[in-house]
Amino acid sequence: MDDRTYxxxxxxxxxxxxxxxxxxxRDLGGIAFLILRDTTGRIQVKFEKDEMDDELVEMGLGVSRESxxxxxxxxxxxxRAPTDVEVVPESVEVLSRADTELPLDPTGKVDAELSTRLDNRTLDLRREAGQAIFSIRSEVQAAVREAFREADATEINTPKIVATGTEGGTELFPITYFGREAFMNQSPxxxxxxxxxxxxxxxFEIGPIFxxxxxxxxxxxxxxxxxDFEGAFCDHNDAMDVCxxxxxxxxxxxxxxCAEELDALGLDEFEVPDTPFPRISYEEAIERINVTGELDEQLVWGxxxxxxxxxxxxxxxxGHYFITDWPAEIKPFYIMDHDDDETLSTGFDMMHPRMELVSGGQRExxxxxxxxxxxxxxLDPEAFEYYTKMFKYGMPPHAGWGLGAERLIMTMLDLDNIREAVLFPRDRQRLSP
Incomplete structure (x- = not known):
């Protein structure tokens, strides 16, 4: 609509x-109001029944919510209007009429189960809180891209259909690819x-994994x-700095x-994490966990x-922190061990107090x-020949990591369920919408 005003x-x-x-x-008798909502907010449309054409009044007040x-x-x-202005209508055009029976309340006044909201995601995201999450997610991705560029990283896009899994194992979705077995990629x-x-x-890359x-x-x-990030001539400490x-x-x-979005989510005390993030060795981590007495059995090395x-x-x-120096035996094959102690890897995890966000390390x-x-x-090295042969031709020392975007949003916004941070989640039960 060329002549539309937000x-x-x-x-x-x-x-x-x-x-x-x-x-x-809101029908108050001789006067009534239609509250119209668009992406920038709401505005009051006033109908003075005695001073307006009956057909105009009927058109404006007879339409169902969410039309x-x-x-x-x-x-x-x-x-006295919510935004200090109102529109006195000359015409009302119904562009699309909504059913009178809505599966959930987009105003948010009546709560709905998460499953109901996800089944009706378009309607659900008309709620201010839902819109706020994805506005913030967009801001996060923009900021992440800019931070990578400041770190002299180039954005890439890697295949999501692959011949072999990144780490093998059973955590792979097989597909048929022109008569051959292939898989959805676990990681870039x-x-x-x-x-x-x-x-x-x-x-760096921001993309789907399965x-x-x-x-x-x-x-x-x-x-x-x-x-994801990967940097040549970087060690694990450099990678943690970038992370x-x-x-x-x-x-x-x-x-x-995102002040308005944070307000819509009730996050009045949003804080930027203090830096530097503490770096705690795996050995220290299990010692500190054991001291808390929260586990039925004490953790041991490995x-x-x-x-x-x-x-x-x-x-x-x-607060946010790193766990470093993991046992080599429990980290993936591509994580390099310390030169002075082959029982220790250069692998690290970056943690939020609620959960792990990042896994990374220096690569072999x-x-x-x-x-x-x-x-x-x-694992059979021959199945990864496309990968290993490139190491014949001069592979520099390098390090990197992968960060779960949904977990970052979930912990940042204190969400109860990671599905809140995804437009159309895919889990064991949910394949539609």
């Missing part, structure tokens, strides 16, 4: 056409390493968005540019950290050691 831009003394959804109708309408009229100053890991070995050196994990928890998805700067940049952008242990340590630390760039890592984890 509600936030309606100025007293103008004749405008505003278009949007019927948010609410899409266009209203043309004069903008008047009205201090191997591809981003190959590109870091080119003259691009530092690269994990056939049978988890059914508030923090797991089977299709997620991964924010910290990217996460802080995301928080700073939200704090600076154990993965259970959810209860992560929460206990997170409460103890009180020496071909012989890389092949040995494949074999140690029961």
């Amino acid at each position: 509600t936030a831009e309606a100025t007293p003394g103008e004749t405008v056409t505003v278009a949007g959804w019927v948010h609410e109708i 899409v309408v266009a209203v043309t009229g004069d903008v008047k100053e009205e201090p 890991q191997l591809f981003k390493q190959l590109i870091a070995g080119s003259n691009l050196e530092r690269v 994990r056939a994990e049978e988890h059914n928890t508030p923090r797991h998805l089977n299709e997620a968005t991964s924010i 910290e700067s990217v996460v802080v940049a995301a928080y700073e952008a939200v704090a600076e540019n 154990d993965d950290l259970p959810t209860e242990g992560e929460k206990a340590l997170g409460n103890d630390v009180g 760039h020496r071909r012989e050691e890389l092949i040995a890592g494949f074999e140690a984890q029961g």
Whole structure:
């Protein structure tokens, strides 16, 4: 609509056409109001029944909530209106009529179950809180891209259909690819390493990953968005520095540019994380978890950290932090070990007090050691020949990490369920919409 005016831009003394959804109708007898909502806010449309054509009044007040309408009229100053202005209509056009029975209340006054909201996502995202989450997510992705560019990284896009899994195992979605078996990619890991070995050196990607994990928890998805970094001539400490700067940049952008969205979510005390993030060794982490007494059994060297242990340590630390120097035996084959102690890897995790956000480390760039890592984890190096052969041709030392975008949003906004941070989640039960 070329002549459309957004509600936030309606100025007293103008004749405008505003278009949007019927948010609410208030009939007070001789006077009535239609509250019209668009992407910039709401505006009051006033109907004085005795002074207006009956057909116009009937058109404006007879339409159902969430119908899409266009209203043309004069903008008047009205201090008692929610936005200090109102439109006195000359015409009302119903562009799309909504059913009178709505599966949920877009005003948010009546709560709906998460499953109902996800089944009706378009309607659900007319709520201010829903819109706020995805406005913030957009701001986060923009800030992340800018932070990567400041770190001299080039954005890349890697394949999502692959011949082999990144780490093998059963967590793969198989597909039929022209009569051959293929898989949905678990991670851009191997591809981003190959590109870091080119003259691009530092690269990043924001894209989908697929994990056939049978988890059914508030923090797991089977299709997620991964924010990935890989840098040539970087070690694990350099990678952690970039990781910290990217996460802080995301928080700073939200704090600076998303005040209204944070208010809609009730986040009055939004804080940018303090830096530098503490770096805690795996050995120290299990010792601190054991001291809390939160676990039924004490952790020992080589154990993965259970959810209860992560929460206990997170409460103890009180902010974002890194866990470093993991046992080599429990990290993937492509993670490099420390030169002075082969039992320790250069792998690290970056944690929010609630959960893990990032997994990363320095990569093994020496071909012989890389092949040995494949074999140690029961993987066939020949199945990854496209990857390993490039290590014959001069692969520099490199390091990187992957950050779960939904987990970043979930923890940043204190959401109860990761599905809140995804437009159309994919989990064990949900394949539609």
